[in-house]
Amino acid sequence: MARSHGTDGCGAYGGLVFGALRVTRTRAGLIGLAACVAAGAGFLGSTDDRPAAAPAPAVPSPSVAPRTPEPTLSAAPAPAGLPVIDYWTAPRGFPADPAAMSLTAVTEGLHPSRSIPVYDAPGGRPRARLTPEISGMPLILPITDRRSGWVAVLLPTANRRIGWLPPKGWTARPLRDHLIVQRRTHKLIWRRDGVRRAAWTVTTGTATTPTPLGRSFVLGRTPTSGAAYANVDALALSSVPENRRALPASLRGAHTGIHGWYDDGSFGRSASNGCVRMPPDAQRxxxxxxxxGTLVTVVD
Structure with missing residues (x-):
């Protein structure tokens, strides 16, 4: 995480603290995505001039009965006073992400169009609320599963947890990108539409302040200031520190971030408070x- 005045700790500036990453002011806005089209074609030829064998007689395909759509489970009314999931308040009572370490891309997300309850299962119990923004950033949640007309999404401010939403109160958003962080090799890989676009050597967290494993996602970007961060904006992630007690009290409610870093000698090492430090050009x-909403998967 950020280092200030020669210490290998966290830096604070402009309301933003890394090491984990704490946001008290943001500059939100969807980031334009450049189109990338990959195409390939090929054929298999033969120089054998012998006549081809007669084709085998066609065998009629067995008839397949159409699948009956799974009925949509109804949503229980949400009681008044449900806690709102925000940058500081972690949701409780939600199930673990059953595919937390999956490297499969997620191609669709959703944006709450209003304050909506989030449930612990399809047709289950409402336990919290999601709002259209989180700390000033438009909230887009990766959709990880579908069942009984409901969708499962990754939740912010809680590591490796999912919540379930009924089919109303949100709009779908396409997701094209996937960031994969390899802690052991200190690599960050960027894939778009399943195709590897780039890879960089980065800094990850120490053994006592590790970069959280599993699937998370990008909440948005936030400004930084100071030479340590190369004066480049940071990406705030949905994940939070694994071991809060190992951090200074001011960082225990913070989030993980991906940010630029001034010292080339730190890349390829486990030296941060949990954030991913990037070369400035890579961060740009x-x-x-x-x-x-971009999916970020951290693996060993």
Missing amino acids: TLLKHIGH
Whole structure:
């Protein structure tokens, strides 16, 4: 995480603290995504001039009965006073992400169009609310599963947790990008539409302040200031510190971030408070292409 005045700790500036990443002011806005089209074609030829064998007689395909659509489970009314999931308040009572370490891309997200309750299962119990923004950033949640007319989404401010939403109160958003962080090799890989676009050597968290494993997502971008961060904006993630007690009290409610870093000698090491430090030019590339809701998967 950020280092100030020669210490290998966290830096505070302009209302933003990294190490985990704390946002008290943001500059939100969807980031334009550049189109990328990959195409390939090929054929298999033969120089054998012998006549081809007669085709085998066609065998009629067995008839397949159409699948009966799974009925949509009704949503229980949400009681008054449900807690709102925000940048500081972690949701409780939600199930673990069953595919937390999956490297499969997620291609669709959703944006709450109003304050909506989030449930612990399809047709289950409402336990919290999601709002259209989180700390000033438009909230886009990756959709990880569908069942009984409901969708499962990754939740912010809680590591490796999902919540379920009925089919109303949100709009779908396409997701094209996927960031994969490899802690052991200190690599960050960027994939778009399933195609690897770039990879960089980065800094990840120490053994006592690790970069959180599993799937999370980009909440948005936030400004930084100071030479340590190369004066480049940061990406705030949905994940939070694994071991809050290992951090200074001021960072225990913070989030993980991806940000630029001034010291080339720190890349390829486990030296941060949990954030991912990037070469400044690499960070600028991410800021140009990576939008809200982008899936981020951290593996060993």
